[in-house]
Amino acid sequence: MTTEPTPGTAGWPPPVLDPAGPFAGPIEVVAWVLFVMAAVVMTVVLIALGIALFGPRRWKRRVSGERLVWIGGLAFPIVVLTGLLIYGLTTTARVAEAPRPGEMRVRVTGEMWWWRVAYLDDQGREILQDANEVHIPSGQPVVFELESADVIHSFWVPRLGGKTDMIPGRRNFMRLQADQPGTYGGQCAEYCGGPHALMGLVVVAHAPQDFAAWRARQAGPALIAAAQGDALIARGRDVFAASGCGACHTIRGTEANGLAGPDLTHVGSRQTIGAGILPNNQGTLAGWISDSQGIKPGNRMPSYPVLTGQDLRAVSAYLDSLK
């Protein structure tokens, strides 16, 4: 295994101007068009201002008068801004249509400060729950149904598409597509209080046949290695139950059925923990459990500095085993 000297983890924080799909490309073009237009207009205005202040008298006369105000101050902005508005709206409208039959649907609900993920069937019924990581097949559009459980969040996977707000009481649609399999980072893009900056997300695109295999595996209950006789993992399962973790977290196939926090049924197979922000292994799991408030201050999971070192390791090993 080689290590790359890239900072961050699993594509987070994500690069912004590096589109990797047909819905991100046009957004990048819009961004550049707006930037270049604004830069040109600002340059012209500054030059005119400079002439008006410091230019020779003959030049000053040319940048004064009512006619220039009507043309440069009213007609030009109306034409240009209307054109840009139509261009921007038509570009984004295509992305935001309601799902058509046969399209894959994923509901992502913004929570303070993580993402609840549900995979939907054609009728919009939930068939699979997950958190903080969305798996999609590459090479086809996927409809994201974006909702919020509390405040306004904004769902943004820069390499795959634009931003779409998640508004309480509303359902917004957005399509994303990854042309190639890979891992694409996301980030909440609307300030939502507290650790907003640490509300990351991972989108994993698989080749279509790999995606089918992932989905089949994910639909099953947790594979509890404790059943195979690993003493540490069995102890971790008991500590998890005794510490009340199941009041907030669900592990399907066990008595843990809390809904306040992320579903942990397959947490060991995720690439990150803490909502996209840390790599996922027994070490970071242990650090998160014992001091989640130090890592992500203000998040809703309390730190658990009450476990012995061995118990902490056992819980981490148990969670890590939930592939």
Next chain:
Amino acid sequence: MRWGGQGEAGRTAAAALLALASAGLSACVDKADQPRPVAQGDPARGLAVIEAVGCAACHTIPGVAWPEGRSGGDLAGFGARSFIAGRLPNQPGVLTRWLIDAPSLDPGTAMPPMPLNQAQARDVAAYLYTLDDD
């Protein structure tokens, strides 16, 4: 520098001890660039491994901006310490083994086994031994 869980008195004592230790050690330590050379270990690669694996979730590590973990020890000055986790001799072979599978050396430790191979653990050890100034 954070010392999670210790009282004010403990902190003062620790600071005094550290000051004494560094005053006593600096004469010898300054003579070598790396007080404990790690064969085939590359500190720069080690830092990249540290960031990829997320050691900083538990440890505050000079050179890693975020996070500044508090569950494990602060690793500032680690290269000048005599012990790993207050128990084991701070030597390259021991440290490399500790990084990969700490519980095999200290069953009571809170530090889980880490997903590192030998080469990566050597690189991380090499980086940690560069931390001897503060």
